[in-house]
Amino acid sequence: MSVTSASPLSKDALVALPATATDAWTEQRAQARQALLKNGLPAARSEEYRFTPVLRSLEKKFSPRQLAGYSEGTSLPALDAHLIPGFDAYRLVFINGAFDATRSTDLSGIPGITIQPLFNDRPMLNLADVEADAFTALNTGFGTHGLAIEVAPGTRLAKPLLVWHGQKSDSPAAFHTRLQIKLGAASEATLVEKFDTEGSGDVFHTFVEEIEVGEQAKLQYCKIQNDAGQVTQIANTVIRQADSSRIDTFTFTFDGKLVRNNFQIVIDGENCESHFFGLYLVKGNTLVDNHTVVDHKKPNSFSNEMYKGVMDGQSKGVFNGKIFVRPHAQKTNAFQSNRNILLSDTATVNTKPQLEIWADDVKCSHGCTSGQLDEEAMFYLQSRGISKSAARAMLLYAFAGEVIQPLFDETLKHYIDQLVSQKLH
């Protein structure tokens, strides 16, 4: 009989998790802890984390207690260095996992928006399922910092909301942050989330966000993940759309040790439009895993998903795109594509579309590709006098451009453009 040494984060070991807090979320926290004890953290054989050995990445540095614990970080990250130049926004700042009101914009005078510490009241939304993902459970059980943001019906926010997560730690640290956002009927908001980490410590960050987009409301959303090399981030996003709402989302991942985005869109209304784009441009040992779900629950909606990846060094890309079209969701149009370029022999990508369609009158398509840079195109550019490196950058930039061009804000687009061209040169 072979003996395998159990992981320090195995299911059995999780009994060492601390007790959950007693507050307005007591009930949810207890459920979350139970779910964790029942399901454990995703082990190597877990189907949902097949290519993403998150447990292996965490178990060397974290005990169950540390995993759940909130830490202060060792010092302040340099906020200014990470802001988006010229991007005028209402700023909401999380420093080392805690909301920092003094560095954030005071929104108390702004009509149509209210912001509250999340755990003062019972949950405003209940979209993220603690049974669906262990890290949602971990976050729900042990997270103590978050915001509840409400945009009143009919409000059109004058400026985008910029939520900045800055972390700095020279020793292992775990942070759990959470947002709940409710866009009232016919309201419009832009949300930009940016993640930056400094310091040499291993940082583990779970982030949960639940967003409800009301009838005829519009959400523009952009996430920029540029965390330093030793960060493991698991983000769980659930966006629920009501009738005639529209969302445009962009997920950019440029760095990190292991980044997992569970990105779920629930189209729970008719005549909705959802566009979602993703770009991961990574090198070194970075692993980026985008698990997306588009769940068409009602008829007559449109969704279009385009994720692209450029991987160099020994980086790994994972894309899993689920599309559900429920039995009543007739006349659904749902499109998905995932394209990847591998720049080295040691970079890998695993891409998997998963379409489950129960309605019969729908239009759905998906496509995924992965390959090297087109050599014929390289030669064509070089044959006109363009250097190899410039030709390579041109082609990659053009490849990435398809995901950047539709971005809704020019300043933001310029910023991403620059980040991308820096990464490509």
Add this chain to the structure above:
Amino acid sequence: MLTIKNLQAKIGDKEILKGINLKVKAGEVHAIMGPNGSGKSTLASVLSGREEYEVTGGEVDFEGKNLLELEPEERAREGIFMAFQYPVEIPGVSTINFMKTALNQIRDHRGQPPLDAVSFLQLMKEKMKLVQIDQSLLNRSLNEGFSGGEKKRNEIFQMAMLEPKLSILDETDSGLDIDALRIVANGVNALRSKNNATIVVTHYQRLLDYIVPDFVHVLYKGRIVKSGGKELALELEAKGYDWIKTEAALAE
């Protein structure tokens, strides 16, 4: 300008060029003709530096430089231009941006400052007329969705922009109707001068009605088996390639 001595090249295990000798002087137009599979396009590819071909012997001197040692982009900067038989479609890169980058890298190589936006546009407008190409086409992604004729006109437009010393037209006539052929040929003729040279690679004589060569060479089984004046092309048109094959077989 260009001296090719005993050039041999293969792709994979297949020997294609088996000893090419050719001298091209400034001001001259040379036509390379030959049946399919004779090595015409391989010669063009080897001269422009395509990686798939391995040069196994011989020398190529271009203006005193060993051409075979240069990267494709270095050859272009030295003044070699190949008009592709199958121009590549590159989504997301506009012809204008592409030309600006190419031209400025070539200028940089020559020690010239980059062209400012106004001068670049002026130059572009001037060259566009030459091949009757519309600016809206040049704003679009390079060759993407272009018709066969538009792609070839774009090749000659690029040639006009970059002002090469030696242009190699690789089967530029393939896929062109007679009007497009005339436009392309007129463009090439307008660019001819006593300082530059052109190698026209073609299967048919048709293109040579418009771009009149000074010399015609017949390539067969990787060797130039016959050279002559422009009348050789007419003879080939009238008699086909079989008599060349027979002659070559007798010579072996």
